Structures are given as C-alpha cells and as structure tokens.
Amino acid sequence: MSMKEIASWALNVANLRGASYADVRIVDERARSLATKNGKVGSASDGESLGAGVRVIADGAWGFAATDDLKRESVEGTAAKAVAIAKASARVKQYDVRLAPEKAVTDEWATPCRVDPFTLSVEDHLALLLRIDSELRAVKGVTLAETGLSFRRYEQWFYSSEGADIHQTKYITGAGYAAYSFAGTEISKRSYPNSFGGQYQNKGYELIDELKLVENARRIGEEAVALHQAPQCPEGKFTIVLDSSQLGLQIHESVGHPIELDRVLGMEANFAGTSFLTLEKLRTLRYGSDLVNVVADATPAHGPGLGTFAYDDEGVPAQCTPIISNGRFTGYLSSRETAHSIGETRSGATMRAEGWNRIPLIRMTNISILPGEKPLSFEQLLASTEDGIYMQTNRSWSIDDKRYQFQFGCEIGWEIKGGKLGRMMKNPSYSGITTEFWNSMDAICSRDEWTLWGTPNCGKGQPMQTMGTGHGASPARFRAVRVGSAYKGT
Amino acid sequence: MLTADQARELFARVLKHSHADETEVILSGGAHALTRFANNTIHQNVAEESAALSVRVVVGGRTARASTNKLDEESIRRTVAAAEALAKVQAPDADLLPMATAAEAGAAPDGAPSRYFDETAAITPEDRAQAVRSIVEVASKNKLTAAGIYSTSAEAEAILNSRGLEQFHQQTSSEISITMLGGDSSGWQKANSPDARNLDAASLAETAARKARESAAPRELAPGKYTVILEPAAVLDLVGFMFWDFGGQALLDQRSFLNDRVGKKIFGEDITIWDDVTHAWQSGAPFDGEGVCRQRVKLVENGVVKRLVYARGTAAKIKQSELAAKLGEVAATGHGFPLPNEMGEAPMNVVFEGGPAASRRTVEQMIASTERGVLVTRLWYIREVDPYEKILTGMTRDGTFAIENGKLRHGIRNFRFNQSLLHMLSSVEAMGEPVRASGEESFDMVVPAMQVKDFNFTEVTKF
Numbered sequence: 001m002s003m004k005e006i007a008s009w010a011l012n013v014a015n016l017r018g019a020s021y022a023d024v025r026i027v028d029e030r031a032r033s034l035a036t037k038n039g040k041v042g043s044a045s046d047g048e049s050l051g052a053g054v055r056v057i058a059d060g061a062w063g064f065a066a067t068d069d070l071k072r073e074s075v076e077g078t079a080a081k082a083v084a085i086a087k088a089s090a091r092v093k094q095y096d097v098r099l100a101p102e103k104a105v106t107d108e109w110a111t112p113c114r115v116d117p118f119t120l121s122v123e124d125h126l127a128l129l130l131r132i133d134s135e136l137r138a139v140k141g142v143t144l145a146e147t148g149l150s151f152r153r154y155e156q157w158f159y160s161s162e163g164a165d166i167h168q169t170k171y172i173t174g175a176g177y178a179a180y181s182f183a184g185t186e187i188s189k190r191s192y193p194n195s196f197g198g199q200y201q202n203k204g205y206e207l208i209d210e211l212k213l214v215e216n217a218r219r220i221g222e223e224a225v226a227l228h229q230a231p232q233c234p235e236g237k238f239t240i241v242l243d244s245s246q247l248g249l250q251i252h253e254s255v256g257h258p259i260e261l262d263r264v265l266g267m268e269a270n271f272a273g274t275s276f277l278t279l280e281k282l283r284t285l286r287y288g289s290d291l292v293n294v295v296a297d298a299t300p301a302h303g304p305g306l307g308t309f310a311y312d313d314e315g316v317p318a319q320c321t322p323i324i325s326n327g328r329f330t331g332y333l334s335s336r337e338t339a340h341s342i343g344e345t346r347s348g349a350t351m352r353a354e355g356w357n358r359i360p361l362i363r364m365t366n367i368s369i370l371p372g373e374k375p376l377s378f379e380q381l382l383a384s385t386e387d388g389i390y391m392q393t394n395r396s397w398s399i400d401d402k403r404y405q406f407q408f409g410c411e412i413g414w415e416i417k418g419g420k421l422g423r424m425m426k427n428p429s430y431s432g433i434t435t436e437f438w439n440s441m442d443a444i445c446s447r448d449e450w451t452l453w454g455t456p457n458c459g460k461g462q463p464m465q466t467m468g469t470g471h472g473a474s475p476a477r478f479r480a481v482r483v484g485s486a487y488k489g490t
Numbered sequence: 491m492l493t494a495d496q497a498r499e500l501f502a503r504v505l506k507h508s509h510a511d512e513t514e515v516i517l518s519g520g521a522h523a524l525t526r527f528a529n530n531t532i533h534q535n536v537a538e539e540s541a542a543l544s545v546r547v548v549v550g551g552r553t554a555r556a557s558t559n560k561l562d563e564e565s566i567r568r569t570v571a572a573a574e575a576l577a578k579v580q581a582p583d584a585d586l587l588p589m590a591t592a593a594e595a596g597a598a599p600d601g602a603p604s605r606y607f608d609e610t611a612a613i614t615p616e617d618r619a620q621a622v623r624s625i626v627e628v629a630s631k632n633k634l635t636a637a638g639i640y641s642t643s644a645e646a647e648a649i650l651n652s653r654g655l656e657q658f659h660q661q662t663s664s665e666i667s668i669t670m671l672g673g674d675s676s677g678w679q680k681a682n683s684p685d686a687r688n689l690d691a692a693s694l695a696e697t698a699a700r701k702a703r704e705s706a707a708p709r710e711l712a713p714g715k716y717t718v719i720l721e722p723a724a725v726l727d728l729v730g731f732m733f734w735d736f737g738g739q740a741l742l743d744q745r746s747f748l749n750d751r752v753g754k755k756i757f758g759e760d761i762t763i764w765d766d767v768t769h770a771w772q773s774g775a776p777f778d779g780e781g782v783c784r785q786r787v788k789l790v791e792n793g794v795v796k797r798l799v800y801a802r803g804t805a806a807k808i809k810q811s812e813l814a815a816k817l818g819e820v821a822a823t824g825h826g827f828p829l830p831n832e833m834g835e836a837p838m839n840v841v842f843e844g845g846p847a848a849s850r851r852t853v854e855q856m857i858a859s860t861e862r863g864v865l866v867t868r869l870w871y872i873r874e875v876d877p878y879e880k881i882l883t884g885m886t887r888d889g890t891f892a893i894e895n896g897k898l899r900h901g902i903r904n905f906r907f908n909q910s911l912l913h914m915l916s917s918v919e920a921m922g923e924p925v926r927a928s929g930e931e932s933f934d935m936v937v938p939a940m941q942v943k944d945f946n947f948t949e950v951t952k953f
Contacts (some may be wrong), residue, residue: 035832037743037832040581040583040585041583041830042831042832043555043830043831043832044554044555044577044830045554045555045556045576045830046556046557046569047556048557048558048559048560048565048569049542049558049559051540061535062535063535064534064535064537065536065537065538066536066537066538067539068540068559068560069539082537084615085523085535085536085537086535088525088532088535088615088616088618089532089533089535089615090532091532091616091619092530092531092619092622092623092626094530094531121579122575143743143744144743144744146832180743180745182744182878185878187744187747187749187877187878189877266529266637266671267533267637270526270637270638270639270667271639271667271930273870276952357538358536359534359536395875396874396883397873398871398872398873398883398884398885398906399885400871400885400887400906400951400953401870401871401885401887402952402953404951404953405885405950405951405952407883407906407949409875409883427875427876429875431906431948462526462641462667463522482949485908485949486875486876486908486948487876487881487908488908488946488948489715489946489948490879490881490909490910490913490946
C-alpha cells in the first residue's frame with residue numbers, strides 16, 4: 001500500500017463529505033537518544049512513530065483529525081471526522097477561511113546527509129559521551145557531568161486536494177554537554193557547544209565531528225568551577241558584547257516570535273501571546289540600527305539549519321524573506337491563510353507541524369542576523385571596545401507576551417577593559433526593550449565568526465507542539481544596556 | 491480506548507519476542523480533542539486517536555527502552571530487538587534493581603477517586619462549539635474579543651512487567667482557558683477537571699471579561715517591592731519550579747536547592763505541602779513509571795523540609811550513601827519516572843495545606859487588608875535565574891491591578907519580577923482556601939491564593 005493511496009482514501013472522503021480543501025500529511029519518524037551522567041549511561045532509547053493527519057476546510061472553517069491506524073477504514077473515518085469538526089467550527093466564525101493560491105507541486109527532497117547516524121555503532125556513540133564525561137569530571141569541583149546525543153529521521157508525504165504530492169526526508173542531529181559545580185550556596189553551570197542540549201542542525205553524524213566536543217570539555221569543567229571565585233556581574237548600564245549563541249537566542253525571542261503573523265493577528269493570544277509588531281509598523285518601524293539585517297531563510301542555500309526545507313507543510317516552496325533591512329522592519333512570517341492580511345498574494349512558506357498528529361502553524365524558519373559586511377573578527381571587536389562586559393551561553397531567558405520587555409541571563413561573563421578580556425564574572429544578565437536594544441547595536445562581526453545555531457524545541461500552539469528553528473549570528477556589541485537586574489533586590 | 495485485557499494481550503505479544511532477563515511494557519492510548527478560538531472565531535479545531543507501546547528490557551544488569559506506535563507483529567519484534575540491542579552495548583549497572591514485583595509495587599493509598607467520567611468522554615465537537623459560542627457572547631456583550639481553548643480527552647495507561655506487576659488507569663480530562671482582550675487590557679481565567687460538568691464556560695468568561703474591563707487604560711507604577719496578592723494560578727506557576735528538586739536523585743546529583751537544607755526550616759511557619767495523588771482535586775495515575783503505587787508524602791511541614799520522594803533505585807542508592815543520615819526516612823515512595831532516566835523522581839500531585847481554616851482569607855479580604863499593593867491574575871514566561879537561591883524571573887499578564895487603601899484602583903502596566911521562592915514562601919501574610927489551579931508554566935496543583943510582602947518587581951513593560 002503506497003502512501004499516496006492511503007492519502008487518496010482521506011482526500012476522497014473529505015471531498016465527498018463537503019470539504020472545499022483538504023490535505024494529508026503522513027509522517028514516519030525515527031529517533032534515538034543517548035545520555036550519560038557522572039560516568040554512567042543515564043538513558044538510552046529508540047523510538048518510532050507513524051501516522052496521518054487530515055486537515056480540511058468545510059463551510060469556511062478548519063477541521064483536523066489524526067490517527068496512527070493507517071488501515072482504510074480508520075483513515076476514511078479520520079477524514080470524515082475532520083470534516084465534521086470543520087462544520088462544528090463553522091458554528092462560531094466571523095469570516096470564511098481564504099487561502100492564497102499556490103501551484104500544486106510534485107517533488108522529492110532530502111536533507112544532505114553524509115553519514116546516516118542510525119547506521120553507526122551505538123557503542124561508539126556511548127564511548128564518545130563517556131570520554132567527554134571523563135574529561136569533565138577530571139576537573140576537581142565538578143559535581144555533575146551530563147552529556148547527550150540525539151538523532152532523528154523525519155520522513156513526510158504531503159498530498160492535497162489541489163494535486164500536491166511532496167515527499168521530504170530530514171535528518172536532525174544534536175549533541176552537547178554540561179558541567180555543574182555545587183559549592184557553598186552556588187550551583188554553577190557551563191555548557192558546550194550551547195546550553196539546553198547543545199547544537200542541532202539538519203545534518204547527519206558529520207555534525208558531531210565538527211563540534212570538537214572532547215577538545216573543549218576540560219575547559220568547560222574548569223570554567224564551571226572557576227565561576228565560584230569570580231565576582232558577581234555588576235548592575236548598571238554597560239556596553240555588552242554577546243557571543244553568537246546568545247545572540248541567536250536573542251533573535252529567536254525578540255525578532256523571530258513577534259514577526260509570526262498569526263501571533264500579530266491574535267491567533268495565539270490565549271497562550272503564547274500577541275505581538276507589538278502591529279500591521280502599520282511594516283516598512284515604517286525602525287527595528288534596529290543600520291547594521292541590523294535579519295532574514296527568514298528556509299532555503300538550503302542558507303545552511304543546514306533546523307528551519308531549512310524544500311517545501312513547508314502547505315506545499316509552498318521555501319523562500320528567503322527580508323525581515324529587517326538596514327534596521328527597518330520589512331517582513332513577517334506568513335501562511336496561505338494570513339498572507340492577504342499584509343497585502344501579499346502568496347504565502348511566505350513558514351507553516352510546519354511537529355508531527356502527524358498536529359496541525360501546521362506559522363513557525364520560524366532560519367531567522368538569522370546577517371554578518372557584518374566589513375571584515376571584523378571577534379578579537380578586533382574586543383580591541384575596539386574600551387569598557388564593557390562579554391556574555392556567553394544562555395542560562396535563563398524571559399520576555400513579555402507582546403515581545404517588548406526581556407531579560408536574559410548567561411552562564412559566564414568577562415569584563416572588557418582597554419580592548420581585552422579581563423576578569424571572569426558570574427551571573428551576568430541583561431534586560432531591555434526590544435527595539436531600543438536592537439537600535440543600540442553598533443558593531444557585528446563578519447562571516448568567519450557566524451554560526452548557524454539550532455533551537456530544537458521552540459514551543460507554540462494548543463495543544464502544544466515543538467519545532468526546530470535555526471538562528472545564524474556573529475558576536476555583536478550593544479551600547480548602554482541595562483545589566484544585572486536579575487539579581488537586583490534579591 | 492485501551493482496556494486492561496488489551497494491555498495484557500499486547501504484553502503477551504511483546505514477551506513472545508523478548509530474549510531479555512526482564513521485560514516491562516508501558517502502554518498508553520486514547521482520544522484527545524481541542525477546540526481553539528481567537529478573535530471570537532473557532533480558528534483551529536483538532537482531534538487525535540493514538541496508542542503507544544514502550545518496551546524496557548534488562549539484559550545482564552543493563553537496561554534500555556524502545557517505543558513505537560505501530561502494533562503489528564513485525565514492528566513489535568523490531569521494537570523489542572531495538573531495546574535489547576541498546577541494552578547490550580552498555581556496561582552493567584550495579585545500581586540497577588530488578589523490576590518491581592506486584593508486592594513491591596505496594597497498595598494504592600486509600601481514597602483515590604475515580605477519574606473517568608463517561609459524560610466527558612462523550613463530549614463532541616458540537617458541544618465544544620456551543621460552549622465557545624457562550625464565551626463569545628460574553629465577549630461581544632462586553633465589546634471584547636475572546637481567545638482560548640476547550641479541550642477534552644479520554645486516555646488509558648498500563649504498566650506490566652515480567653515479574654508479575656500489572657497496573658492500569660483510565661482517566662478523562664477537560665479544560666477551558668479564556669483570554670478576553672480589550673483595546674489596551676486583557677483578562678484571563680482557566681479551569682480544568684476530569685469531569686467536564688465542573689467547568690462553567692460562561693462564568694469563566696464573565697470573570698475574564700470583568701478583569702479586562704476593569705484593567706483598561708492601565709497606568710504605570712514604578713518598579714520596586716510591593717505587597718502582592720497572587721491568585722492561585724500565579725502561585726502555582728511560581729512554586730512549580732521547585733518541585734523538580736524534591737527528589738532524592740536531585741540531591742545525589744547535587745543539583746537541588748535542597749542540598750544541605752533537608753530537615754531545615756526554609757519557608758514560613760504557614761507552609762505545609764503534601765504530595766497526594768488521592769486528593770479529591772488531584773488527577774493522574776496512582777502509580778509511577780515503574781508501576782509502584784504513589785504514597786502520600788508530607789514534603790514540608792510548618793516551613794521545614796521533612797521528606798523527599800524516591801524512586802526505588804534512588805532510595806537504594808541513598809541508603810548506601812553519606813546522605814542517608816541527613817534525609818530522615820528514605821524509602822521508595824512511588825514517584826519515579828520511567829526508566830532509564832536521568833532525573834530520578836519528583837512529586838507530581840502537589841497539595842498545599844493552606845493554613846488553619848480560621849486563618850484563611852478570600853482574595854477580597856486580602857485586598858481589603860492591603861494599603862498599597864498589586865493584584866496579580868497570572869504570570870508568564872517564568873524562568874530560573876539562580877538554581878540554589880531559587881530566584882525566578884517572569885512577567886505579570888492579563889489582569890494586573892493597583893491596590894490602594896484596601897481597594898482595587900486601576901489596571902497597571904505589566905511588571906517583570908525577579909523573586910526568590912525561599913524569600914516569597916517566608917513572606918506570606920495570608921493564604922486563601924486551597925483550590926485546584928491550572929497555569930501555563932507548571933503542572934496542575936492544589937494551591938491557595940497568597941498575599942506576599944516585598945515581592946520584587948524590577949522592571950515595567952509598555953502595556
């Protein structure tokens with residue numbers, strides 16, 4: 001039985017029951033997760049999942065139903081249920097759903113993947129993790145060492161009542177580790193290559209070799225312990241330099257989320273919130289300084305980011321949309337349903353679902369700040385900074401429900417004095433208002449310092465679903481930023 | 491939906507393919523539906539039916555897990571083989587206990603109510619649409635727009651192992667969450683229950699609408715320390731961040747804020763907290779990830795951390811460690827996560843006692859006793875700033891009010907807070923009647939509203 005035949009059962013029933021539009025996504029997914037903790041395997045698990053989701057418009061409203069039973073009776077019943085749900089939705093509507101037109105495509109695409117991680121030896125994976133663990137715990141004072149690897153293969157077939165037939169396969173690989181040190185009244189933490197699980201890209205096992213995991217472990221353990229002796233980050237207004245991983249998260253929270261058009265239009269109001277980027281701000285708002293150029297780029301040319309694909313989950317080809325151009329706000333993330341609200345005749349191709357049992361939502365693709373055009377290395381950026389604080393690797397993050405006021409904490413900081421890194425600092429944090437912050441950026445490093453980071457678990461929607469997003473960034477400098485408010489008054 | 495007989499039949503099929511020393515199966519399945527609305531329109535409406543099979547094996551003192559949702563014979567065979575292969579490449583773990591027997595699982599504590607209601611399982615998309623219509627009518631009457639959800643589900647969960655343990659649980663759940671939006675203000679309410687008949691959509695809508703109306707034209711207050719009155723959902727979303735530290739494994743790993751604090755008074759005298767799955771307003775299965783029955787555990791008594799929760803393996807490790815002398819009674823309490831895992835265990839059915847009945851205050855009484863303060867409906871985007879001092883940051887949201895001279899005066903722009911939970915729970919001036927509360931940042935609990943002095947608002951946003 002082919003996936004196309006399974007999908008045709010659903011599309012036929014949806015049509016017969018009165019749907020004006022229907023699409024079917026069948027997803028076959030495989031995942032492997034390995035973790036160690038303090039010299040032992042912490043967890044080792046494999047998982048697989050197969051199912052189909054049917055999305056329809058009937059009586060001008062949406063319905064969706066999903067099943068993991070792909071026998072004909074079940075698939076047809078699921079399609080019928082989706083139509084019945086749509087007709088129930090139509091009882092409480094203010095307008096009919098209208099989709100921007102999109103040419104139906106037949107195509108196949110797969111993530112470039114040099115080494116399929118599922119063909120490799122699990123013993124070798126565990127041996128790598130235990131080597132890292134050994135390096136971390138060789139440092140006296142490290143009280144907890146955690147390491148992890150994860151691999152995912154996501155294969156999707158998309159069919160629509162308009163004739164689309166798209167088959168895509170993605171490999172997602174991730175790795176990272178953390179060292180904790182408990183002493184006195186402090187639990188300090190250092191992570192590599194990034195916090196909360198590490199670095200993730202749409203790649204095969206070749207990512208692991210690129211990350212230099214073992215080589216950095218000793219340093220990370222030493223920094224976790226050294227933080228106890230470091231002075232507390234001061235409070236006040238300072239020039240700050242952010243490392244590229246922290247800047248990636250800053251982009252995610254203060255650019256990527258507010259540009260989601262469904263959020264702007266109130267569709268996420270009960271959970272994730274709305275956005276300060278109301279529609280009249282498009283092309284008028286000065287979002288950042290002249291140096292701020294941000295794109296939403298899902299095309300493979302941008303890199304193997306978690307937001308890279310050939311087609312979104314409405315069958316629209318991947319695009320690159322300018323979001324901030326020389327500081328001016330120029331673009332949203334849109335869908336077939338929302339494009340018309342900003343005068344567009346075509347979707348921006350940003351709709352993705354977590355799996356077969358969730359509807360696609362507008363999601364960040366690769367929301368990246370472009371590197372500086374003039375050559376500027378990290379050393380040169382420091383050298384041109386007389387007095388400031390360098391902050392590295394996120395530890396806490398929080399922003400209000402319109403995406404204005406934020407606060408971030410990092411794992412480690414260093415003072416910058418006379419163009420050089422000086423003393424280590426603990427508990428660095430900074431806060432501000434989104435547009436004021438981005439308008440204070442006065443330098444960004446160039447291409448050699450740019451990394452395409454992966455955030456594997458961005459949460460959105462009800463029921464909740466998570467999605468991988470990509471964020472490219474180089475280290476950058478910001479002036480007169482409020483620092484240290486996380487510990488003020490505590 | 492999965493029945494106990496079907497669970498046994500699936501387990502038998504798994505066992506046929508297993509060559510392991512021990513085999514355990516976790517089965518889950520059910521039907522979930524959610525009607526979502528925004529701008530006074532149902533804009534998303536979803537339903538799912540699914541089942542999952544998760545197999546754990548023990549081979550020569552090594553364990554691993556593999557999962558699938560494909561229940562044909564070949565997929566089951568492949569899943570068992572995947573678990574066995576993952577187990578065999580590891581070194582034996584001297585701390586790994588044999589799987590629990592039925593006797594070791596213990597008896598469920600007395601009094602756990604049934605949490606399955608046919609009326610909830612039978613709710614249709616049309617029923618949910620009708621409820622949403624009543625919410626939208628309240629919005630329209632108040633010239634507001636409504637956003638939110640109405641969800642229902644019926645699910646079953648089973649754990650069986652080759653040492654004779656069998657556990658089975660069925661439950662329904664229902665939830666309504668409503669945000670009412672005005673031009674420059676909003677209000678919010680949320681409730682859930684295993685029994686949908688306990689949810690009153692129109693009443694929740696009226697309260698959310700009132701909050702949106704009354705907080706219109708918000709003014710800005712200066713950041714600083716204020717007496718706050720936190721409604722139960724706000725309390726829940728804050729305190730939820732500490733319960734992941736109340737497990738024995740967290741202390742073994744030295745990642746808990748309770749390192750060196752068990753047996754010590756770290757909260758106010760009025761704080762007593764249980765973990766109690768049998769409480770009438772709690773929900774969830776009465777057994778843990780190994781099938782061990784969840785015991786009632788008094789975690790905190792009059793501000794003193796009395797006891798932690800323990801998975802079987804954690805309890806055994808601690809008894810052989812230096813920690814044993816510092817932690818009081820150490821025994822398996824039935825709070826373990828499915829093995830293998832790094833976290834160990836955590837209390838998941840938290841109940842705050844709320845102080846003596848005579849001392850309890852309504853939110854209105856707390857307001858009336860406040861000369862200058864802030865009423866908080868809910869909190870948002872809470873994250874941990876400091877893991878040992880348990881400093882949390884986040885924002886107020888959807889109905890934040892200034893209190894002056896015992897009255898609500900006007901809405902205010904939302905604040906960012908940076909607040910230590912140790913300080914907060916030592917600064918409680920009054921508590922309300924504990925209620926079942928639901929937020930967004932933590933699991934549901936039974937908590938009271940709280941009046942807290944010197945709550946630390948550090949910055950203010952633009953709305």
